[in-house]
Amino acid sequence: MNNDNYRAEYYKIKMIEPLKKTTREYRENLLKKVGYNLFYIDSEDVFIDLLTDSGTSAMSNSQWAAMMAGDEAYAGSSSFRRLENVVKKVMGYKYILPTHQGRAAENILFLIMINEGDYIPNNMHFDTTKAHITHKKGNAIDVVCDKAFNTTSEYPFKGNIDLDKLKNLIEGKGRDKIPLIMMTITCNSGGGQPASMENIKKVREIANEYHVPFFFDACRFAENAYFIKKRETGYEGKSIKEIVWEMMSYSDGCTFSGKKDALSNIGGFLALNDEKLYMKGANWLVLFEGFITYGGMSGRDMEAMAKGLEEVLDENYLETRIKQVEYLGKRLLEAEIPIIQPIGGHAVYIDVKRFLPNIPQDELPGQALAVELYLEAGIRSVEIGTVLAGRDPITGKNIHPKLELLRLAIPRRVYTNAHMGVVADALINIYKRREKIRGFKFVYEPPRLRHFLAKFQPI
Numbered sequence: 056m057n058n059d060n061y062r063a064e065y066y067k068i069k070m071i072e073p074l075k076k077t078t079r080e081y082r083e084n085l086l087k088k089v090g091y092n093l094f095y096i097d098s099e100d101v102f103i104d105l106l107t108d109s110g111t112s113a114m115s116n117s118q119w120a121a122m123m124a125g126d127e128a129y130a131g132s133s134s135f136r137r138l139e140n141v142v143k144k145v146m147g148y149k150y151i152l153p154t155h156q157g158r159a160a161e162n163i164l165f166l167i168m169i170n171e172g173d174y175i176p177n178n179m180h181f182d183t184t185k186a187h188i189t190h191k192k193g194n195a196i197d198v199v200c201d202k203a204f205n206t207t208s209e210y211p212f213k214g215n216i217d218l219d220k221l222k223n224l225i226e227g228k229g230r231d232k233i234p235l236i237m238m239t240i241t242c243n244s245g246g247g248q249p250a251s252m253e254n255i256k257k258v259r260e261i262a263n264e265y266h267v268p269f270f271f272d273a274c275r276f277a278e279n280a281y282f283i284k285k286r287e288t289g290y291e292g293k294s295i296k297e298i299v300w301e302m303m304s305y306s307d308g309c310t311f312s313g314k315k316d317a318l319s320n321i322g323g324f325l326a327l328n329d330e331k332l333y334m335k336g337a338n339w340l341v342l343f344e345g346f347i348t349y350g351g352m353s354g355r356d357m358e359a360m361a362k363g364l365e366e367v368l369d370e371n372y373l374e375t376r377i378k379q380v381e382y383l384g385k386r387l388l389e390a391e392i393p394i395i396q397p398i399g400g401h402a403v404y405i406d407v408k409r410f411l412p413n414i415p416q417d418e419l420p421g422q423a424l425a426v427e428l429y430l431e432a433g434i435r436s437v438e439i440g441t442v443l444a445g446r447d448p449i450t451g452k453n454i455h456p457k458l459e460l461l462r463l464a465i466p467r468r469v470y471t472n473a474h475m476g477v478v479a480d481a482l483i484n485i486y487k488r489r490e491k492i493r494g495f496k497f498v499y500e501p502p503r504l505r506h507f508l509a510k511f512q513p514i
């Protein structure tokens with residue numbers, strides 16, 4: 056056997072956090088008490104928490120050590136300088152505005168770039184991105200390739216932008232109505248799917264043709280780079296560092312949540328190459344976040360993020376990470392459980408329309424499955440379907456999204472494959488009795504972002 060075949064996690068565990076096991080009866084009572092909304096459940100009542108990969112990473116010994124060196128100065132913090140230098144070295148951007156998390160970077164970017172009535176294309180806008188654009192009275196338009204909606208297609212780059220849709224939008228609305236083009240890497244709302252370097256390059260060409268700036272929502276940039284290395288011809292021999300450098304070189308800046316690929320628990324930034332835009336952004340930053348050398352972060356947060364940004368480029372780490380998500384996905388596929396294929400970078404997404412074909416979208420099948428999975432084994436997942444989509448502001452009716460999904464987001468460096476095995480076993484058992492699962496209805500529905508605070512009842 057070749058030495059290279061002895062593969063396992065490229066780290067070992069030094070500190071642990073005990074997990075509590077609860078009984079089915081306990082979980083049943085708890086669910087009733089909280090109106091069947093998993094956002095209301097305390098994390099100590101959760102055995103395996105797959106609600107999100109955001110801010111839930113386990114930090115390394117180097118990150119914890121770096122935190123001790125945090126410089127908490129209000130102005131000119133050396134921790135900010137370290138973060139700034141890493142971002143410049145890894146991504147190549149000229150200016151960095153530090154923020155408390157990703158959505159704060161979105162807030163600043165759209166404040167300085169969007170006018171009322173503008174259109175902002177993106178492969179698929181994440182909900183916070185869309186909400187911030189709408190807040191500035193802009194229109195968030197998804198221009199992802201159609202293959203993104205075919206959950207069984209093995210197309211390797213379902214995060215690609217459809218170049219015709221993009222051009223048609225610019226031509227149709229007029230260049231003056233398009234302040235920027237965005238691309239989310241990897242594409243979270245479409246299943247953690249990557250965009251190819253070829254597609255990124257072509258978007259850059261269109262941006263040049265129409266003189267429109269091009270920004271990444273770069274939360275999972277390293278996972279995107281890993282997929283390019285594994286799936287795109289010509290990139291097999293390149294390092295992740297080289298691929299990231301090339302990817303970012305085609306853009307004019309990015310919004311970034313450090314809670315994902317920077318392996319930290321909080322933090323973010325807005326990166327820009329244009330000095331005038333930076334100056335405008337800096338002005339808003341001091342109003343909403345804090346001074347330009349800490350934004351919304353403490354010095355130690357910036358240290359953790361700077362180290363995380365270097366660690367995430369390690370291909371051994373990325374392989375461990377992506378293979379764990381793949382392990383869970385493959386276990387489900389072997390049992391013929393319908394999931395989005397190919398398996399995404401940070402999460403496995405169950406195709407609920409195929410898992411529970413008898414429950415109509417108005418009876419919230421994704422929520423029903425999320426509740427069932429918690430009941431079965433104390434596993435928390437998140438619905439990305441009708442509940443999340445909300446209501447049409449004009450008709451007041453439930454929006455029926457094309458993709459009705461249950462997301463199993465895997466925190467980085469936190470769970471073992473034995474945990475993934477439990478998740479797979481639980482879902483396989485549920486799949487066997489899927490005909491018995493009932494839908495849900497709202498008993499309390501808040502007017503905004505209803506998924507967080509809603510209460511439900513089984514039908």
Ligand code: P61
Pocket residue numbers: 106107108109156157158159181182183184239243272274312313314323464
């Ligand atoms: C997540 F239920 N994502 O996936 P912030 N862009 C992208 C993200 O994935 C993202 C942000 C911007 C989360 C956390 C989350 O309703 C929800 O640092 C592609 O969270 O501000 C965050 O970054 C925003 C979960 C956010 C939610 C909003 O789980």
